[in-house]
Amino acid sequence: MAVLNMRNREIECKIVYYGPGRCGKTTNLEYAYKTYKKQITGDMVSINTEGDRTLFFDFLPMGLGKIKGCDVRVQLYTVPGQIKYSSTRKLVLKGVDGLVFVADSLEVRREKNMLSLKDLQMNLKEYGISVFKIPLVMQYNKRDLEGEGMPIMSIEQMDRDLNRQLKAPSFAASAVNGDGVGKTLSECLKLTLLSLQRQFQWAK
């Protein structure tokens, strides 16, 4: 839940990157950490295993400066994608203001994408949040693998599988190269701040 201090004109909101295991959530944050140095307000915290699988979460604090007279800060989180960490995902999702759903473009991960989206919907429901109402952006990651001869799904197919009903903004991406990372985050931030404005009328 966003923290608003109208006296000091400060807003702090939470964006969570969700998706199946190994889809590129941490890679998104790592790229943001490397690239948007001016906006990064602290260290990136990653709690992961030896094999670099996110065990609990990644955390990256950012400051966006003054927007409409308010000092806006955002905390980016990722969740662990492995099925067995369901309760951790739910915990990390608590108080979320905006979401990026990172889908894996590999053909073999089609089902995992859909299961992960379903998992997201169920966890949000437990907090009384509708996946149709929360600010959400879809990212179709690993588009670069087509050039490496790996079988990937088309954007159209991924849209049909994951976004037919949600109709969220979607972006093709290759997080490992940084493509689409900034656009995804930027759109999610925009939607989140607009949503907070509707709720709290924070902007001057």
Next chain:
Amino acid sequence: MGINQNIIAMLKEADFYQKQGLLAEAKVKYQEVVDFLSAHSDLGNAGKIKISVLKKIKEIEKEILYVEKKVLSPYMTKDSQDLITRMFVSSDGEDPNVAILEGAKALIKFGQFERAIEELHRLLDIETLKTEAAKQILNCHLLASKANLAIDQYDRWVSAGSFDKGLLDKLKIQIQDFLKNTGIDMEFPAIFDQKDKQTITETISKSNSGGEGVEKEESSGSKRDTFFFEEEYEEYDVLASLRKKKSPDGKKR
């Protein structure tokens, strides 16, 4: 695509999945290669390639087991633990002690039991929070598979008279239920109130000071398990102790 190119393409794909950490997918792909080779056994190198791929599959299976193995209490730096106590707290910050409790509960969810216990001990003197703090301390020990430490802690609270009988009863039940659920059927020492303990202590003192005609009094409660009154507790296997085996120091527990 020729047969050889087909095999190369499948191996390349399997190898790629393995490097990506998509172990299940890699295994499936390697198995497809094995099946393909079995169906084309007339190929020159089919046998050799098959052996090599089967080795790969075994490698992946080991890796899958390693990844799937749940880490009970994973290592986390103090900074990360501090982050958890701040980030996953829902109270509005008005009562810092409530925030400590919530932070400790968040630490428990992330398997940081030792740190959680440290935080919870700070709340044992706070009337409104001590019950929950005590329960969560025992919870930490039990979840960390250290039931003996939970029992030890419980015993220390009983000996110290830290809590009233009502709370001690609840804590005792908490431990018993947990152990029952994990298949351990145990006898727990009876709870004595301060008066009983005093009687017992006095009785033991009298009998130790000698003198004829001193009658050994027994409390109104049932027979005590001796470890209840042990002043020094050694780490011992819980199951062994519950079956009343001798501990390493030779004392019967």
